Each structure stands twice: as C-alpha cells, then as structure tokens.
Amino acid sequence: MRSLEGMWTLVEVPSAQEHKYTGVRSSSSALCLCEPQTFPCITWLRRASRQLGNPSQRRPPARPPARPERAPTRTLGEQRSATAACRGITQVPNLVFWSLNALFLVSDTSGKPNFISRYRIQIGKNEPVDPEKLRQTIRAVLFNQFVISFPMVIALYPLLKRWGDPCRRELPTFHWFLLELVIFTLIEEVMFYYSHRLLHHPALYKKIHKKHHEWTASIGLVSLYAHPVEHVVSNMVPLVLGPLLMGSHLSSITTWFSLALITSTLSHCGYHLPFLPSPEFHDYHHLKFTQCYGVLGVLDHLHGTDTMFKQSKAYERHVLLLGLTPLSESIPDTPKMK
Template identity: 55%
Template sequence: MLLRDPTSLLLDWRFVVNTHTNHIWNQQFLITADRMETFLAANLTRPPFLVLSVWSKIYRSFGENDKFMFSFATWFVAIATYWITNLALLYVDITGKPKFLSRYKVQKDKNAPLDPKLLPKVFRTVFMNMMVVLPVVFYATCLMSVWRGMSCGYDVPSLPRILLDLAVAVVCEEILFYYSHRLIHHPYLYKSIHKKHHEWTAPIGLVSVYAHPIEFVVSNALPLFAGPFLMKSHLMTLWIWTVIALSGTSIHHSGYHFPFMLSPEFHDFHHLKFNYNYGLLGFLDRLHGTDSLFRKSKAFKRHKVLFGFTPVSVSIPDENEFNRKKAH
C-alpha cells in the first residue's frame, strides 16, 4: 500500500472544502438574486400595496364614477391645495406672525405687513378663476381624459411610471409656460391681459392665480395639464402633480425664501423687473438670454434651496447692508 504525501492530502481536503463552500455561496447568491428580482418586480413594476389600497378606497367612495373624479374631484384637489397653502401664507403676510418668518422676506420693504385693503380686488379675481373658470377647465379636462383613454381606476401605476410622468409634466409646463408667458408680454397683450397680474411688483401667494381669465387658462391651466395628457397619466398621478404644481407656484409668488423649500427669487425678480425670467426653472431663459439682468443681480446668488435657518439676505447681504455693517 502506497502512502500519499501529507501535503497532497491537505490539498485534496482544501479542494473538497472549497468546492463545498463555493457550492453553498452559489446557492446563497442565487437565492439572494431571486429575492431581489422578486422585490424589484413587486416594488418597481407594481404599485405599493398601501398606495393601491388607499386609492381603491378613494375610487370606491366616489362610486367608481370616472367622469365625476376627473371633473369635480380634481377641481376639489386643486382648490384645496391652493387655499390651504395661501391662507397660511396670508396669515403671515397680514399678522407678521410668527415673527421669525419675516426674516425670510425677499422684498423686506414691500407688503410687510400686507394692507388688507388690497385683498378684496384680489379675492374677486381669484374667486372668478378658481370657482367659475376652473370648473369649466376641469369639465373640458374630463372630456379630453376620456378621449385620451386616461384611467382613474384600480390600475394604479408603478413608482417609476409616476416619476416619469411627473418629469414629463415638469418639462411640458416649463416649455408652455415660458412661451405663453413671453407671448402675453407683447405690448398689446400685456396691456389688455397680463398687466393685471403685474399690479403686484412684490407678489404674495394669493396672486399666483390673480390674472385675466384668458391668461389663467392659456398660461396657467394649459401648461399644468399638458404633461399628464401627453403621457396618458393615471388620475392619481395627475392629482400628485396638481398638488406639486399649485403649491409650487404659490411658493414662487409668496415673497418668502423659506428654508428647505423652492427658492422664489427667480420669479420674484420677474415681478420686480417685468421683462426678465419668463420661465419657472430658468433653462429656457438661459437659452434665450432673458435672464441676463438676473444673473448680474444679488438675487441670482440667493437663488438656491436654503439648507439651514440663516436667511439668504443675511448670508448674502445687499451691498448697502454690507457697507453699513462694515462701517460699524
């Protein structure tokens, strides 16, 4: 009987162990990959269970009436978003409370506090647009949604599809708003239509829809709904987008540069100077050179999301304020 070299036996033992270990690891990898595939399929190609459950309850509560949901219910989402956001901002404008929020005012010498005598005219126009014009717009939306084959039922979209639809909605709104807004700055159209909105050189949240009805439809409503119509978005996505867009335009007009919120500096500058910054995001203004004066201003340096509680007017002070502090 031949005796094998101990070193050879040791190598054979290591081979067996390593083969067995690799087999176990391969099995574990396949199990993990299968679980990951199942997780991704469940979370990326299908809506989360909670979202589907909540939407199903909403859909059933409206009697599964698609026309009612696309018209009245969508209108209610819009006006609820507008009034909740802007009544809160209006309270701050009129009372100046809480006092620390006044530190975030963009134009500190304007509407601080707001004169209540200015409000009746605003309320009349806002009421006309939100309570008379907008329901007609949403009825037209309902008819077009049926024509486009948009759904509001149980086929809730996946998260990637919602994000894609929202991204397209943002781009469509920017394009349509920029060019329609620039069009109504034509001298003839400005005088007869758009001048009303520019009565406020230091805007407040309420005046986001303080506009001539033609402007309200062409430059506000149409850009808002273009993206969802193009993408045949589910009604749930349209509601999400409506909340984002209306609260966003209220912040753009608020006159406050609050922490962790969208910067209003870009659109506030438009109300101050009129013929600059026609868009919302700014990339078309950059393309067409309609942000030239803004880019030279202090507002441009302040135009960013504020990640902190120090107001941008303090961290980036005006020249006069800077010289005054330096003198002291």
C-alpha cells in the first residue's frame, strides 16, 4: 500500500445546502483525501470555499415560480354601484315619464277634465285618440325603453366610470350642477338638430323617421315613439353625450334624463297649458314636417328653418301662458279662404 506522504493530500471540501421551506442556504465543510492527479480540482474547491465564506458572492436563493396574474374582477360593492347607477339612470326617469303621460292620457282618451281640453293646440284632433294607434304607440315606447335604452346605459357605464365614478360619495355643488345643465342643453341642441334634420333626408325619412310623423297631432307618448335607429341616434346619443364628457354624478344624470323626458313630453303633449313651457314650436314641426327641427330654436334661427313658423299664428302663441284664457282663443288661427 502506498504511503499517504507525497501521494495523498488532505483537502477541506466546502458544501452548501438550502433549507427546504425557508430557502436559507447554510455552508459546511468536510475533509477528504485527493490523489495527485486530482490536484487541479483543489484550486477550484478552495475558490468555492472562499465564495461560501463571502456573503456578497453567494447566489440569491431560488424563488418559487410566480403564479400567473388573474384578471381583475369587480368587487361586490362595485357590482352594486353599477346596478344602482343603471337603475337610477333609467328607472327614475321612466317613472317620471309614465306618471306625467298618465295624466295626459286621461284627457286624450276621455276628453276630461274639460278645462285641460280647452288648451288643445290642434282643435278637433285626437278627441278622443284612436285606441289602436295608442296601443301601437305604447308597445313601441316600451320596446325603446327596456330593449334599447336600458342595455345602452349598461353598455355605456364603463365609459361613465372611466371619466369619473357616477356613484362617488361626493355630490356635485348646486353651481356645478347648473353649469352641467347648460352644457347638456347646448350639446343636446346641436346633436338633436343635425341628427333630426338628417333623418328628414329622403333616403332616411321613409324608412326610419316617418314612423314618428305618423302623428301629425302628437300626444305625450309620441316623444319616444320612434324607429329603434332613430331612438338611438336622435333620442339617446344627444342626452348621454353630455354626462359622458363631463364625468357627471349619478344624481346629475338622473335629474338631467328626467328633465329631458318632461320637456319632450310637454313638447309633444298637444296642450298649451298655463305656466308650462310652450309646445307650439315642436307641434308646428309635426304639422308642417320641414320646420322647427331643434329643441331651443337657436340652430333653426341660424339655418333659417323656422321662417314659415315665424310667419304663422303659432309663433305669436309661442309664449309662456300666464293667464287662464287659452291662447287658441285669444290668438286664433286665420280663417282659411274658401
């Protein structure tokens, strides 16, 4: 047997272990005998020993593989906020719409009470209203409200939330709400005028807008009696665009929609009642078709689409009635020449 002297070398071999659960590395060493032929590995072993002794040269512990990130999901509170927003934006204005129209329908179908019938603009028409035509109108209005308007509001809710959470706790100040109403009204005037006038183009009128003009003497429900395309383009978009651009609060949107439906109902009701906005402007549009396209009349004045209206008796009656005498009696139409 060969002697260990000169033939074998005693070497301290470093070793390292990583804890199974904590990931902490620990170092240790062991003694072993190496043959001369293995002397080149001794340098490497010593270098490894120095690295284990120097913390700055140690490799960082291996991290477990990262789990794939899941797509963010809405919390229960956010879902409730979205539901409350959609209900507030649609159900409250709808309740206001049907409550007001129910009062007008009593007079439209029965002619009572008599003091309301006295204020009818187009005397002798809709006295009473055609029942079949009324049922057809009610079906179309319900379809537009629940099949078109409600899903459209749900689809637009993420856009409302992007500009500003409509269900935030802070209510808008009264001055800010008045500013919003001014902007909403101006946007509606521009969008409604041009979309409405576009629908009177011969290529679109017969297929789309003619349905709304089946009523030459309109009633309150006719405000939402329209082809689905017209309901989206001319009724919904002009109303929704303002709150979208302003990032409005739920209370502002609900109030705006309710006011818009009240105004539209009064414009179509066919009665010029005391202390209420005059419906003569839009009633004249249903009578003549090619006049008075807008809501406020500003763009009609600029484009000259109210010239016939300004020459009519309806223009003289287009004022706020502050007395109880019907304007059809104080300012009667000019008798037709035979």
